[in-house]
Amino acid sequence: MVQGGASKAVQPSPSFPTFLATVVVVTASGVLMPGPLLAANLLQGTKGGAKSGFMMSLGHTLVELPLVMLIGLGISSLMDFPGFSVIVGLIGGSTLIVFAILQARDAIGLSSTLEPVEASKLERRALVLGVGLTGLNPFFIVWWFTVGLGLVAQAVALAALLGVFLMYVAHVWMDYALLMGTAYLSARGKTFLGTRGYRYLLIGLAVLLAYFGVSFIARGVFGFNMPP
Secondary structure (H helix, E strand, O other): OOOOOHHHOOOOOOHHHHHHHHHHHHHHHHHOOOOOOHHHHHHHHHHHHHHHHHHHHHHHHHHHHHHHHHHOOHHHHHHHHHOHHHHHHHOOOOOHHHHHHHHOOOOHOOOOOOOOOOHHHHHHHHHHHHHHHHHHHHHHHHHOOOOOHHHHHHHHHHHHHHHHHHHHHHHHHHHHHHHHHHHHHHHHHHHHHHHHHHHHHHHHHHHHHHHHHHHHHHHHHHOOOOOO
């Protein structure tokens, strides 16, 4: 997903419609890649369903769209800043680990009756998670500064900043479809699992988030890539 130079990631497209089709195919690799945002979305989805997925997507967009537009304006040199990957990896990884611990604690203390949570509180939490798990995800940032950078460069060449915005629209609908769809399925699955199964699901997802947190720190601070 992040190997190779951005200029070699995607070849120039002969027309804008063809380019937008290319965007859908290429960015699907980033959208469909399992990550902390998807794991957290599954956790929130068990409580808030598709609405939580929408709010998570909105939080993601609030970070991603400005970043993409700024890349279009030429801030790619930020990746050359000494210690940038270390700072992002350490902060992002630590945040994920803390969130995972809190989720595991809540799961262990889950009562035998699944009490509903106030909708507005769930939506705010999903929005904040969408912002945080996007802005503090070093893999997300690296993807846009490598593979994504090639797409942004083509969009600028084809239609300046308007091209960048249209490119982003061609990409972001997949985020909304995936997060809302998986959140909805997560909420539906809870009714079949029962309290014990629901608890194990939450603990499993919390462990997955913690793994992503450790992998962020390992890669950003020590330069070690953990599988997958």
